[in-house]
Amino acid sequence: MTGGGSASAAPAAGADRPGAARRVRVAVDAMGGDQGAAVVVPGALDAAREFGSAVILIGQEAEVHRRLPAGATEGLNLTIVHAPEAVGMTESPSAALRRKKHSSIRVGLDLLKRGEVDAFVSAGNTGAVMATALVVLGPLPGVERPAIAIVIPTKTGRAVLLDAGANVDCKPRHLHQFAIMGSMYAQAVLGLPAPRVGLLSIGEEESKGNELTREAFKGLEEEPTIRFIGNVEGKDVFQGPVDVVVCDGFTGNVALKISEGVAEVVVAILKEELGGSVWSRAAALLLGRALRRVRRRLDYSEYGGAPLFGVDGVCIIAHGRSSPNAIKNAIRVAGECVTKQVIPHIREGIAGR
DSSP, X not given: OOTTOOGGGSOOTTOOXXXXXXOOEEEEETTOSSSTXXXXXHHHHHHHHHHOOEEEEEEXXXXXXXXXXXXXXXXXXXXXXXXXXXXXTTXXXXXXXXXXXXXXXXXXXXXXXXXXXXXXXXXXXXXXXHHXXXXXXXXXXXXXXXXXXXXXXXXXXXXXXXXXXXXSSOOHHHHHHXXXXXXXXXXXXXXXXXXXXXXXXXXXXXXXXXXXXXXXXXXXXXXXXXXXXXXXXXXXXXGOSOSEEEOOHHHHHHHHHHHHHHHHHHHHHHHHHHTSSHHHHHHHHHTHHHHHHHHXXXXXXXXXXXXXXXXXXXXXXXXXXXXXXXXXXXXXXXXXXXXXXXXXXXXXXXHTO
């Protein structure tokens, strides 16, 4: 199929039968990420098998086919839409938006805009995905800035942190909008009827923080659509005192990268220490299941991609160095956002301010 073609025009084996419940249709940027189709295609295949999603791989057709083992798509609802151009990970988002009208990012988002797919997933250039999504899908009414929402593990379960990098500079009203969007997501996907919202700051007191957090605190206290409990310090986030952590994108991205680094170091230290002696290896065998559970809880790839909230459609941004498992789970997150109607919930929440 040519770039921008209809994804529904070439159903693969396992396409929906008349009268059956329609599967969630997820367009996936096959060229995105540090390793491109080599990682994305296996992850998409795993998602189609495990979740039964209708997966549409967007990218350079020859390269996608090269990564598909013989017979791999048999019985799966998987199609390929050709997109002749790819956006590099270090390419200027504005330049890519202007010059690459047939990139895998643009073609996938065009399909979403036309209603031919229900969601879009990309591990590609985050800035290019954001810029293109804003132009193609448009912002949700009442949302001035989009936000990247990350699900993080806590001692008591899971929490949502946003913004994780879409906006380096924010105004207090942007944090108010992030709080509403994160709260709606926590209700719809995490199943929390009244999510606790906290503002990430350097102290619990209202007077602590910079000008942004102090001003945002006042507005969040008066926000009727959320359950705001006050400031939360970085050291407490993973203890689980709140279900939604709100911050500007600079702070959120730094916090996220530090957390990822700490998790990787903890796992590496455990492996090193438990493999150091006969007694350590014996202990590792005894603790094997518990250690695997710990590793899984700390592994970012288990949490999939991050929704880009504030645009008018389900758009999921995956980590640039995603593994096939991360891609698979990003597609799962996309399906959850569609089936649990996250975008309509956010639209209603913002309108109800």
